[in-house]
Amino acid sequence: MSPAQAVPARQVMVLYTGGTIGMQATANGLAPASGFEQRLREQLAEHPDLAIAPWRFRELLPLIDSANMTPQYWQRLREAVVQAVQADGCDAVLVLHGTDTLAYSAAAMSFQLLGLPAPVVFTGSMLPAGVPDSDAWENINGALVMLAQGVAAGVQLYFHGELLVPTRCAKVRSFGRNPFAALKRSGGVARADAVPxxxxxxxxxxxxxxxxxxxxxxxxxxxxxxxxxxxxxxxxxxxxxxxxxxxxxxxxxxxxxxxxxxxxxxxxxxxxxxxxxxxxxxxxxxxxxxxxxxxxxxxxxxxxxxxxxxxxxxxxxxxxxxxxxxxxxxxxxx
The missing domain is CATH 3.40.50.40 (Rossmann fold)
Known part of the structure; x- marks a missing residue:
């Protein structure tokens, strides 16, 4: 697949890392919880009109609040993405991730996954799935629909109906449905002719x-x-x-x-x-x-x-x- 091509996904791997999107209340506040695959299946069953590709699900244990994200975890995430594409037969990956360090992880994976012949889309939510006015399902559903329509190979960040280039954006708000924004940066150069x-x-x-x-x-x-x-x-x-x-x-x-x-x-x-x-x-x-x-x-x-x-x-x-x-x-x- 050429990096410029956007080919409809035939099989999506959903990698769940934790984050607000799947959190549930505990005695000490919201914390990541297992069992999100079943919740996702039940939610999608309520929307049979959604045009999405078949999908599989994997939890990256232990699930974490993204405030606890580390470069060590990025290595595990890279390995999970590569396994999904090379061993599990998936041609697209959706990563569910907390928003606090989502821009860091998506940017890091852009470099960790150079040349990957499949799209990798990161998304999350500002409120947990199931609570009033949550943006969780709209972000997951929107990302799955977009992958089914076709997303170019490489890493993207999806939020509130928009695909963003992870290496050019940041989390700029701690509230609302649009926490991420593309930054108007300048100082461009020609792209590398070859990657080592x-x-x-x-x-x-x-x-x-x-x-x-x-x-x-x-x-x-x-x-x-x-x-x-x-x-x-x-x-x-x-x-x-x-x-x-x-x-x-x-x-x-x-x-x-x-x-x-x-x-x-x-x-x-x-x-x-x-x-x-x-x-x-x-x-x-x-x-x-x-x-x-x-x-x-x-x-x-x-x-x-x-x-x-x-x-x-x-x-x-x-x-x-x-x-x-x-x-x-x-x-x-x-």
């Missing part, structure tokens, strides 16, 4: 050690040194505006240079919802480049974090990781 074989979806990935650190007024060398001293392999540095930082702070710049020289990959993204990193606009930006920081262009925090995990997990040399961070692989810099 180690990044292919069917290749095992090791765990990377990546951190995220936002700048704030008065930011100095100390918090940066604390993070860089924790054995991280890479750092997403959330900068101001078009990619600026406290370049008049010698300790800050020295810490960046030392980390770069020791092989830590540091990527700058903007804290703004719109625009992107362009180092050469301001001296406070070009100083970051001189210290070895890479320009993340229009990448979101979630995309940069997930991309670094994939590149480092593939065991690529640091020089290759640095090169690929500034090349578009799946729409993150388009």
């Amino acid at each position: 074989a180690a990044l292919a979806y069917d290749q095992p990935k090791a765990l990377g050690n990546v951190a995220v650190l936002p700048l704030f007024p008065g930011f100095g060398a100390e918090p940066l040194q604390a993070v860089l001293g924790s054995s991280v392999q890479a750092l997403v540095l959330e900068c101001y505006g078009s990619g600026t930082g406290p370049c008049d702070n010698p300790g800050f710049i020295a810490a960046l240079k030392a980390a770069h020289e020791s092989g830590v990959v540091i990527v700058a993204v903007t804290q703004c919802h719109e625009g992107g990193v362009e180092f050469d606009v301001y001296e406070a930006g070009s100083g970051l480049r001189a210290a070895g920081v890479l320009a993340g262009g229009g990448m979101t925090r979630e995309a940069a974090f997930g991309k670094l995990h994939a590149l480092l997990g593939a065991g690529l040399p640091v020089a290759e990781v640095r090169r690929l961070m500034e090349v578009d692989l799946c729409g993150e810099l388009a």
Whole structure:
């Protein structure tokens, strides 16, 4: 299947990770609950007019609140998707996931599943299935219908009737039916001519050690040194505006240079919802480049974090990781 093709699904695997969509009340508040497959079947039986493909269901145990999502879990999720496509005969996958870290997971899977010849759609809900005014069934049903109509290979995020590119969106609201939005990022580059074989979806990935650190007024060398001293392999540095930082702070710049020289990959993204990193606009930006920081262009925090995990997990040399961070692989810099 060409990545540009949208072929109707014939068999869908529904992977249930937990999250609000299947939560039920406990003494300590809402928590993920098993038994969601039966609830889904009963709900779909009430809507026989829905044009959906045959589907199978798998729980990824233990079910989790997405606030507990980890890169280790992403590895399990990648393996489950690959198994569904390669071993279970499914040509599409629907992932049910909590919304708090859904954008992170969908972005990460965009890089973990490069080249997968099937669509993978993430969805969730802001209210549990079955409660008044819940958006759970409309999101699941809508995603299943869309897969039956045909979705291009690759990872997508579906919410409230809309497909979003995971590497270009974020959760921007903690309420309502439209928590996710495409961010108006800029700073695009040409797409990579070829993807290293180690990044292919069917290749095992090791765990990377990546951190995220936002700048704030008065930011100095100390918090940066604390993070860089924790054995991280890479750092997403959330900068101001078009990619600026406290370049008049010698300790800050020295810490960046030392980390770069020791092989830590540091990527700058903007804290703004719109625009992107362009180092050469301001001296406070070009100083970051001189210290070895890479320009993340229009990448979101979630995309940069997930991309670094994939590149480092593939065991690529640091020089290759640095090169690929500034090349578009799946729409993150388009």
